[in-house]
Amino acid sequence: MVAGETSGDLLAGLLLDGFRARWPDLRAGGIGGTQMMRRGFEAWWPSEKLAVRGYVEVLWHYREIVGIRTQLRKKLLADRADVFIGVDAPDFNLDLEADLKAAGIKTVHFVSPSVWAWRADRVEKIRRSVDHVLCIFPFEPDLLAQHGIAATYVGHPLAGVIPIRPDQAAARRLLGLQAEDLVLALLPGSRRSEIDYLADRFFQAAAHVIRAHPAIKIIVPAVPALRAQIELAARSAGMLGQVQIVSGQSHTVLAACDVTLIASGTATLEAALYKRPMVIAYNMNWLSWQIMRRKKLQPWVGLPNILCRDFVVPELLQDAATPQALADSVLQWLDAKISAPEKIRALEQRFTTLHEELQRDTAKIATDAIQNILAG
Template sequence: MANQTSQQLQVALVAGETSGDLLAGLLLDGLREQWPLMTAVGIGGPQMARRGLVAWWGHDKLSVHGFGWEVLRRYREIVGIRRQLKTRLLRQQPDVFIGVDAPDFNLDLERDLKAKGIKTVHFVSPSIWAWRPERVEKIRRSVDHVLCIFPFEPALLARHGIAATYVGHPLANVIPMEPDRSAARAALGLADEDQVVAILPGSRQSEINHLALRFFQAAALINKAHPAIKFIVPAIPAVRAGIEHAARASGMQAHLQIIAGQSHTVLAACDVTLIASGTATLEAALFKRPMVIAYRMAWLSWQIMRRKQLQPWVGLPNILCREFVVPELLQEAATAQALADAVLLWIDAKASHPAKIAALQQKFTALHAELQRDTPRLAAHAIQQVLQG
């Protein structure tokens, strides 16, 4: 406890992709307030680096998609990184290790570190309520505490003897309850009267490979029905080349405004979004935007996932609302025509059925309020209790 009393903390973290990097960055804010002289090492991205993380590897090294060949061809590299990381952490003996999401990588690492006496915390409960319930035993063996971002998770974990704390979803505090649509449009060079569709085909190259061309083909059909519609595509640097390639292949490059990042500005500005299933769908819900959720993956990965799925929903807004509040088009159902038709229904509803959009926005506002907590402070307090325990 010497580190704690001297206001120092040695923490190691691993975040495996863009969404985890964002969550970990916010967590580091809370830790830094509690322990001003904190040092942080591990695996992460730019958001964590801005908060002082010394990154031994970039988070893109762990970004992998699916269950089949996509995983197998990178298995050796990822296992090698985990082995090297474990060796360094056992030598350095941090006060606490925090695995941020990425359960396939982090849980095994956490198990090994915990067995050697290092405190372990997992931030973002694995979705045992959605699929792969067999993970609960691994969680119990691997972690001292779970930081949960959804309110129903601590009680579920407690039934299995796993200590957990609901800390809210950090994005609920980052995204304003009432987004400034006009300011966002001005920042993107759009007029208030423009009809705007945001296209977010994912943040991983494998998602771009499976979705981007199909999304842009859908945009071409939407453009044919409504030539004045503006299409905005936020792209992080790692996948921008793939997005631009898909734009050219679809013949839509002249109609797509591809911008560097700024996904929050794009979601604030749009009327509706065509979006890949994942954390971005929750961001769209917090921006109170109608959406069409889609996803495609390799055939083998899809077969495995479908057999392990426990709920009828895949998109986070639908899971949290416990109903299909927005459409989901998955795998073979995600044709360009079906995607275009679903987006056009939202566009037409703005004029013909505004009550439908108002009802959706009301549900998303209630969801936003439920997820809004002082996440950095609550998370830092829970970690302090783990250290004292």
């Protein structure tokens, strides 16, 4: 298995629970993180090595990433695994999967590349590289079938982990917050490049929010490996003493908050499953952005908006993601909490419906699909 970042590590860890229930003597190794290792996974390299987003940013790490893939390919071809599962990270995994499939090793890709949102040209590469795709969104198998790619909808694992009705009071107690506190969560990303491009903007936006709501509590869940980088950004923005930075605990923070300012990515879906109003933001290297925007197929970038087919929450991307604009969008949600609670309730209902659509026994369905592939 290869999972290339924090969200992939979480998804792969949930899959491993199902695998071990079916195959108690399972041996699993490759590239992974703490969630996978907690399930007995042998991480030959940590998933953080692949946690790079953006075309230019990848170039800076290209030699190391290619070296890892070359070594991994040799090891997997020598060991002849029964099945290889690439968890997201399509730029790394699809080329590797193509080589393994050509050598007769069964290949599965978990989390369909978003050909319906970006890079439709990738469809041919998927068909060449994988025996089966495990899809987390219900519309994806039919779309892939049109291109001759076998796929199974397994639901989104997080929809089974996150409760339909999150316990905000319990989450606040865990974080030392009071029930009556107004709480803003800042989630500037789980990659170093995201922290570089977003953290300073987020902290400056939070400073604007504090001026409007001096008593607001601001919580920042940090990937442990990136905590020092986030603290440095907070200090540079003059905000270190005004925010509470916690290691990990992103789900607890999302459950506890009233609103979140959040980097585009899997975390936005987690926020939707916690039924939280959010402002989605993203900023990256200018050249990477120019390349990405030309491959965009839909008006939305944030997963909650893509799945709801509407701008149910604001998206502020690249030059639009100024501290003042981010703060203004956050303040609109905070004002709605006080003066237009029906707007918050409507969003919560929309996200509850989405949650129910994504809820399946993902680990079992995925394990059944892989069993069929192995038997085929």
